[in-house]
Amino acid sequence: MESESLKGVLATTTRPPAPSRLSASLTMGWRAMLKIKHVPFQLFDVTVFPLMMTLLFTFLFGGALAGSTREYVQFLIPGILVQAILLITVYTGIGINTDIKKGLFDRFRSLPIWQPAPLVGALLGDVARYSIAGLMVVGLGFFLGFRPGAGVGGVLLALVLVLILAFALSWVWMVVGMMVENPESVMTSSFLVLFPLTFVSNIFVDPATMPAWLQSVVAVNPVTHLTSASRGFMHGGLQWVDVGLVLLASALITAVFAPLALRMYRRER
Amino acid sequence: MTPAIEARSLVKVFGATRAVDGLDLHVPRGSVYGLLGPNGAGKTTTIRMLATLLNLDGGSARVLGHDVVREAAAVRSRVSLTGQFASIDEDLTGRENLVLVARLLGLGWRGARERTDELLAAFDLSEAAGRRVRTFSGGMKRRMDIAASLVVTPELLFLDEPTTGLDPRSRSQVWDIVRAIAAQGATVLLTTQYLDEADRLADRLAVIDHGRVIAEGRSRELKRSVGGSTLHIRIQDPEERPRAEAVLRRVLGPEVQNGADEDHLSAIVPDDARVAAALSELAGAGVRLAEFSMGQPTLDEVFFALTGRPAEDQSRTPDGEAEEEK
Numbered sequence: 001m002e003s004e005s006l007k008g009v010l011a012t013t014t015r016p017p018a019p020s021r022l023s024a025s026l027t028m029g030w031r032a033m034l035k036i037k038h039v040p041f042q043l044f045d046v047t048v049f050p051l052m053m054t055l056l057f058t059f060l061f062g063g064a065l066a067g068s069t070r071e072y073v074q075f076l077i078p079g080i081l082v083q084a085i086l087l088i089t090v091y092t093g094i095g096i097n098t099d100i101k102k103g104l105f106d107r108f109r110s111l112p113i114w115q116p117a118p119l120v121g122a123l124l125g126d127v128a129r130y131s132i133a134g135l136m137v138v139g140l141g142f143f144l145g146f147r148p149g150a151g152v153g154g155v156l157l158a159l160v161l162v163l164i165l166a167f168a169l170s171w172v173w174m175v176v177g178m179m180v181e182n183p184e185s186v187m188t189s190s191f192l193v194l195f196p197l198t199f200v201s202n203i204f205v206d207p208a209t210m211p212a213w214l215q216s217v218v219a220v221n222p223v224t225h226l227t228s229a230s231r232g233f234m235h236g237g238l239q240w241v242d243v244g245l246v247l248l249a250s251a252l253i254t255a256v257f258a259p260l261a262l263r264m265y266r267r268e269r
Numbered sequence: 270m271t272p273a274i275e276a277r278s279l280v281k282v283f284g285a286t287r288a289v290d291g292l293d294l295h296v297p298r299g300s301v302y303g304l305l306g307p308n309g310a311g312k313t314t315t316i317r318m319l320a321t322l323l324n325l326d327g328g329s330a331r332v333l334g335h336d337v338v339r340e341a342a343a344v345r346s347r348v349s350l351t352g353q354f355a356s357i358d359e360d361l362t363g364r365e366n367l368v369l370v371a372r373l374l375g376l377g378w379r380g381a382r383e384r385t386d387e388l389l390a391a392f393d394l395s396e397a398a399g400r401r402v403r404t405f406s407g408g409m410k411r412r413m414d415i416a417a418s419l420v421v422t423p424e425l426l427f428l429d430e431p432t433t434g435l436d437p438r439s440r441s442q443v444w445d446i447v448r449a450i451a452a453q454g455a456t457v458l459l460t461t462q463y464l465d466e467a468d469r470l471a472d473r474l475a476v477i478d479h480g481r482v483i484a485e486g487r488s489r490e491l492k493r494s495v496g497g498s499t500l501h502i503r504i505q506d507p508e509e510r511p512r513a514e515a516v517l518r519r520v521l522g523p524e525v526q527n528g529a530d531e532d533h534l535s536a537i538v539p540d541d542a543r544v545a546a547a548l549s550e551l552a553g554a555g556v557r558l559a560e561f562s563m564g565q566p567t568l569d570e571v572f573f574a575l576t577g578r579p580a581e582d583q584s585r586t587p588d589g590e591a592e593e594e595k
Contacts, residue, residue, distance in 0.1 A: 006446065009391040010453040015421045016375035018346065027372040035360050038401055103356035107417070110320050111373050112346035 024117035025124060032125020035095075036132070042091055047133045050084035051140055057204060058144055065205060070145045077141035078148075078158060078230035079203030082223060084137045085130045085166045087194055092126055093173030093186040100178065105265075116262050123170055130166050134159050148234040158233035161246055165226055168250035171257035178264045203227050222249035271334035273298045273425050273456035274319060280327030281314050281480075288314040290480035291328070296458060296473075301451045303471030303488075304460040307572070308582045311480035312460035313353060316427050319458070320350045333424055349418035353429040355410040356417075357402050363413055364389065364398040370417045388416045392446075408439025415446055426450060428459040432466060444470060464571055468492075476575060484575050491571065499564050500536050500544055505557040507531040513556045520547040524574060532559065537570060 019027065036043060054076060057065075062072030099105050099118070108118045138146070138155055148154050177186050200214070201207075201223040207215050218224050225242040232238025274296035281289040289311040296302040304312045317323040319332055321341040329336065335343040350356075357366045364385055371381035389395045392412045397405060402413060411431065418426060428447065432440045447470050451457055461467050467474045468488045476484040476491070484491055492498075500521070504513055510527065517525045517536045524537040538544055544563065551558065 005387070005391040006449045007453070009387050010419065010422050010450060010455075015346070016380070019373060019375045023375075024373060027369065030372075031358065031361065031365075031369055034365055035358075038360050038362075102359065103352045103354045104358060106317075106322055106350065106352050107356040107370070108373070109322055110345055110348070110350040111370070112342060113373050117373075 018112045021114040021117065024113040025120040028118050028121020029124030030121075032095075032122055033128055036125070036129060043088070043129060043132055043136075046088045046090065047084055047136055050080050050087065050137060053083070053204075054080050054137070054140060054144070073141060073144045073146045074235065075231070076204070077138065077146045078234045079201075079227040080141070081134055081137045081158065082162050082227050082230055083198040083203055084133050085162050086169060086198055086223065087191075088130060088133050089126070089166050089169045090173055090187060090190045090194065091129065092122060092170040093175075093177030093190060094183045095122060096174055096177035097180065097183050097186050101182070115266060119174060119261060119265055122174075123167065126167070126170055127163065130163055131159065134162065149236050150234055154233045154235070158230040161229055161233070161243060162226060164250045165222065165246055168253040168257075171254055171261050174261040175257055175264060178261070197221065197223050201227060222246055225249075270298055271331070272296060273300070274302075274330070274332055274458065276315075276319065276328065276330040278328035279315065279318060279325060279330060281311075281318060281323060282326045283314075287480055289318070292477070292481055294330075294475060294482065296456065298456050299451075299454050300472040301447065301457045301459065301470050303467035303474035304458065304477055305462070305464060305467045305474050305571075306460075306477035307462060310477040312477055313429055314480075315477070316350070316429050316458065316460060320348060320427050321345055322350070347423060348425045348427060349421075349423035350427045351414050351418045351429065351431065353433065355402075355414040357410065357413050359403040360401060362399055362401055363394055363405070363409075366402060366413060367417060367420060371420045374421050376420075384420060388419065392416045393442075406439075408435050408442065411435060411439065411443060412446070415443070419450070422453065423455060425456045425458065428457060430460050430462065433462070440466075464488075476571060478572070478576060484571075498538050498541065499570055500538050500547065500561065501528075501564055502534050502551070502561040503530075503532050503559040504534070505532075505559045509556045510534065512554055513551060516550050516554050516556065517547060520550050524570075526570075526573065535570070537574060538563070 057076060058069050058073055062069035062076075066072035066075055096105075096119075099108075105118065109115070173186065173190055176189055180186055180189060200217055201221050202218060203223070207218045207224075210218065222245065225245040229238060229242035229246055232242065272295055274294055276292065276294040279289050279292040279294075280287065292311065292315060294315070304315065306312050314323065318325055319330055319337060321337050321344050325338060329338075331337070332344045333347050335347070337344055358369070361369065367385040367388055368378075368381045371384050372378070376384060385398075386395075389398045392415070394409060394412060394416065397409060402410060405413065415428070415431070431443050431447065435443065444466075447457055447459065451470075457470075459467075459470065471488060473486060474488055474491065475482045500517075502513065502517075504510060510531065513534055514525055514527065517534065521536045521543055522539050526535050527533070528535060536547075541563075548558075548561065
């Protein structure tokens with residue numbers, strides 16, 4: 001231990017002014033990017049599942065469902081994009097749960113920063129995470145013969161809409177992440193919601209052949225409207241009502257869970 | 270000048286447990302102050318309340334002249350907390366962790382990097398700085414954690430059990446750091462379970478038991494209240510322990526404890542000059558010694574002297590203990 005340099009370090013006492021809200025949030029976002037860089041696994045282990053489903057469904061059922069695998073890929077990719085990104089939102093909750101357990105939130109909360117900055121920063125990092133996952137899905141699709149009629153612009157618009165619902169869901173997992181004991185519970189409880197939400201939809205098959213009661217469930221699932229809108233953006237034939245319903249659902253979820261997450265964050269633990 | 274910490278009748282209740290139960294604390298500025306107590310006595314809860322991380326269920330506290338509830342932001346901008354578990358991001362490198370904290374404290378990117386390099390050098394972490402913290406040893410993590418608390422030198426530093434779980438070398442490094450911080454005039458409030466640590470570092474200390482201060486003062490005064498040092502003996506034949514105990518009680522006074530090992534006894538020595546007499550009386554009574562030593566009183570002995578019972582782990586409730594035995 002260099003006791004002289006230790007003294008020198010301690011002698012500096014000037015305290016800079018506290019960072020702005022934006023600066024504190026961006027710094028927390030920078031942290032999230034570093035985590036993606038150092039632990040890229042967090043991107044792959046959840047994204048690999050939708051990618052696997054893409055391959056499975058395309059080659060096993062594609063011919064039967066849509067006449068040819070190539071036809072089916074056009075149908076499936078806009079939906080798999082939705083599933084991949086919605087599943088990965090779980091990591092927002094897992095990240096927060098881990099931060100609390102490791103005592104990191106104690107440090108953040110004892111700093112003179114805008115208190116919600118760690119949550120907002122985590123969401124900023126999520127944009128990058130979700131976008132990378134989305135690009136992986138579309139990239140694989142392209143490899144399998146996916147050719148969106150509306151071009152890159154359509155794909156990007158679809159991605160933006162998926163990100164909006166993903167953002168809203170992230171608040172839900174933040175709340176779950178602050179409520180449950182450990183990261184495994186975040187994973188389990190969120191998948192209990194996300195699996196039915198993404199499977200009981202029109203992602204994999206046209207709901208026309210489902211029993212009537214299931215069709216009515218599918219029809220009210222926001223994931224169904226998001227998938228329809230995603231297909232509309234990518235291939236044309238967009239129904240604006242789908243976009244409207246997705247935005248409405250996102251707004252409702254955010255309006256309930258964002259204030260709840262912020263309140264729970266401020267609350268002691 | 271206002272004291273660093275002025276707490277009156279602090280109370281914190283978790284469910285049925287009164288973790289902190291009417292605790293008073295007065296910490297003068299520029300001192301190292303020790304909170305000494307067994308596990309679960311309420312040390313961490315007290316620190317978390319003073320660092321604005323927990324609400325108070327009763328009482329009031331001012332830190333550096335600011336109320337911890339009404340002026341929490343003012344308190345946060347003057348203190349640093351190093352928690353019991355390294356509160357650093359294990360996925361990030363050592364350097365990234367410090368830059369992160371520096372940025373959150375308002376330094377620019379360049380300022381943050383320069384400050385980080387200074388701290389890494391001072392804490393002997395430069396070589397490891399590019400590695401992820403996950404790969405660091407316990408001592409390195411602890412030094413990282415303290416470095417992160419010193420990115421901007423605080424007026425008051427909270428250190429919660431800074432040496433628990435560290436090897437002796439890392440422990441003495443942390444002690445050096447605490448002394449250097451104190452030498453710069455900052456106030457340090459540290460918690461510990463070890464009397465010798467409190468003795469080495471703290472100017473004053475408070476002994477905490479079940480969420481209350483049961484003794485307060487300079488560590489010298491406290492030890493005197495215990496009776497000073499302790500005589501430890503090991504006897505060759507455990508059967509002779511009752512006889513040895515009787516002799517020690519007669520010569521040294523009532524505070525004699527049988528150790529966990531059946532050949533061990535310890536006695537608090539009211540006057541060091543009596544030790545020689547005690548040893549020769551033992552020989553006279555035919556008790557054969559295997560070894561003897563003089564030691565500082567441990568927390569156990571301070572506790573025993575202050576409360577008349579050993580310093581057991583207070584973090585478990587009686588019910589909890591029953592659960593664990595099943």
